[in-house]
Amino acid sequence: MKIASRDISAVSLVQEALDKAKKYADYNIFISINEDAAINRAKEIDEKIEKGEKVGRLAGVPYACKDNFLSKNGATTAASKILEPLKAPINATAIEKLESEGAIMIGRVNMDAFAHGSSTENSYFGVTKNSADTERVAGGSSGGSAVAVALDIVPFATGTDTGGSIRQPASFNGVYGIKPTYGTISRYGVVAMASSLDCVGFIARNTEDLDLLMDICAGQDVKDLTTLPDYYVNTEVQEPKKIGFLKDFDSDAIDVEIRDALKAKLDSLKKDGYEIVDLEMPILKYALAVYYIITPAEIASNLSRYDGIRYGYRSDNAKDLNEIYGKTRFEGFMKENKRRIMTGNFVLSSGFYDAYYLKAQKVRTLIIKAFEDAFSKCDMILSPVSPNPAFKIGEKVNDPVAMYMEDILSVTLNLAGVPGVALPVGQTKSGLPLGLQLIGPRRSDKSLLKFAEKIGCKLDEENK
Amino acid sequence: MEITREDIDHLAKLSDFTLSNEEAESLKGDLENIIKYISQLNELDTEGVEPTYQVFEMENIWRDDEILPQDANREQLLNLAPAYQGNIGTQDNQIKVPKVL
Numbered sequence: 001m002k003i004a005s006r007d008i009s010a011v012s013l014v015q016e017a018l019d020k021a022k023k024y025a026d027y028n029i030f031i032s033i034n035e036d037a038a039i040n041r042a043k044e045i046d047e048k049i050e051k052g053e054k055v056g057r058l059a060g061v062p063y064a065c066k067d068n069f070l071s072k073n074g075a076t077t078a079a080s081k082i083l084e085p086l087k088a089p090i091n092a093t094a095i096e097k098l099e100s101e102g103a104i105m106i107g108r109v110n111m112d113a114f115a116h117g118s119s120t121e122n123s124y125f126g127v128t129k130n131s132a133d134t135e136r137v138a139g140g141s142s143g144g145s146a147v148a149v150a151l152d153i154v155p156f157a158t159g160t161d162t163g164g165s166i167r168q169p170a171s172f173n174g175v176y177g178i179k180p181t182y183g184t185i186s187r188y189g190v191v192a193m194a195s196s197l198d199c200v201g202f203i204a205r206n207t208e209d210l211d212l213l214m215d216i217c218a219g220q221d222v223k224d225l226t227t228l229p230d231y232y233v234n235t236e237v238q239e240p241k242k243i244g245f246l247k248d249f250d251s252d253a254i255d256v257e258i259r260d261a262l263k264a265k266l267d268s269l270k271k272d273g274y275e276i277v278d279l280e281m282p283i284l285k286y287a288l289a290v291y292y293i294i295t296p297a298e299i300a301s302n303l304s305r306y307d308g309i310r311y312g313y314r315s316d317n318a319k320d321l322n323e324i325y326g327k328t329r330f331e332g333f334m335k336e337n338k339r340r341i342m343t344g345n346f347v348l349s350s351g352f353y354d355a356y357y358l359k360a361q362k363v364r365t366l367i368i369k370a371f372e373d374a375f376s377k378c379d380m381i382l383s384p385v386s387p388n389p390a391f392k393i394g395e396k397v398n399d400p401v402a403m404y405m406e407d408i409l410s411v412t413l414n415l416a417g418v419p420g421v422a423l424p425v426g427q428t429k430s431g432l433p434l435g436l437q438l439i440g441p442r443r444s445d446k447s448l449l450k451f452a453e454k455i456g457c458k459l460d461e462e463n464k
Numbered sequence: 465m466e467i468t469r470e471d472i473d474h475l476a477k478l479s480d481f482t483l484s485n486e487e488a489e490s491l492k493g494d495l496e497n498i499i500k501y502i503s504q505l506n507e508l509d510t511e512g513v514e515p516t517y518q519v520f521e522m523e524n525i526w527r528d529d530e531i532l533p534q535d536a537n538r539e540q541l542l543n544l545a546p547a548y549q550g551n552i553g554t555q556d557n558q559i560k561v562p563k564v565l
Contacts, residue, residue, distance in 0.1 A: 084546065089536035182519050196518045222532075225525040226518075289502045300479065307480070309559060311544035321564045326482030338481060339494050345478040346471075346499065359505050361515035366508075368516060401497050417519030442521075 010042035010060025017062035033107035056101030064157040068191040079123040080113040082332025084313035092189025109144025118406040139169030164410025167422035171435025182417035183228040186221035194298035207453040240379035291411035293360035300344025423456030
């Protein structure tokens, strides 16, 4: 990582990050900051360097951890009350790998509780503000991660992406984010949301840093049997020749400034000799409905483990065992968690299973086929991430379906298991960050990052 | 489709939620809107289409049936059990809960 090559001590790097975290306290980015532990880790690394011992590729690099990764250092909340900060006895594999390369967690950052949301407003710890406009949302669910990187508190943050939770906040804050191919990075130790869609990924200020983080964290893990055999490090970068354009989303449903930014980018690619391929994928307009059936169903199953018995919060107002479950879960979950769990139990319940859950799984097959077909015609697709730039805090919070519409362009990738990279491309007239996403076939992650580097905005030119 | 208060009570039971009256009413409206939205899949003909359960390309990852070293031990895990009405949550390597019957 470029920052690691600077002639500066780990302690001063970490101190600088901690100072900035305090300076931007009003943005409500961090749920917890672990100052002493971070400084002590930095001292250890400085001592190693002084003694001439080998240090990792991220030696002394401070980072922010989305609060749904378990770590022995600090306590996990997933931005909910029901985990009642969990002092985890284990490290998530991704955290283990980052820290074994010398990265230093300075704190844990805000998110929608259990990653249910697209704005970081569904957090038990309050809303995180957008880096460009404090009246607007950070995006979500990895809102804290994106704002921490956008305000340059840390060079990178961990994230998870089930339906856009890395790409949309990255785009709302003008930074880069990667949602890898399904199965690329181990999810061991990450609070599960929807297991057939959840991906671990990162938010950073440039694609080289994301590439290094992928090099470090990608790979098969015996503790997560849904990890793919190692492929990332050895992939050869393929320069695309044909770039796909989704005609189905060239409509008023998408903000005109985003559409203009996309078209300007495609025009300039065309001038540079790339072929632009018009794609028609009408099935994608059903992707959001598929997502809001499959995801709640998996959420209902995954979140049934929060019972107030073995760990986390337990209601003191319960008289018997059934009341412990019912009251713990009523008091411990946010309203959006309850909506999703109940929707999930609805689509899975007898009488509705075939009409909703099974139907959605069939349409998911059609979406996967549509992507396979698209990637036989083009190498990558360039599309908006979300239908609009960052919206006002409170604007959609009481209208779940309006909030869900935020995800209409991002969920498709998770349903198909394909990778995507969010990249900043400029600003709206009013100064809000504008982002796009590059989508590729499975295992094209490295090539997506390389091409995103070519077409995205450079954020830290002076550091190059 | 219309969601009744009985439906909400049933779903709350399936979800292990003790809902307040106010929250049940508010969730009723939300769920009605969500279900209305997701019902649009009815427009599609999926006759003969196989369902997708997962997008992982492999199946049946086997490992030997043996106990491997774990990251956390019994004591660490038991220590996570929440306190209850001021009392420690564990006793004799077991988690304490109120009476079941």
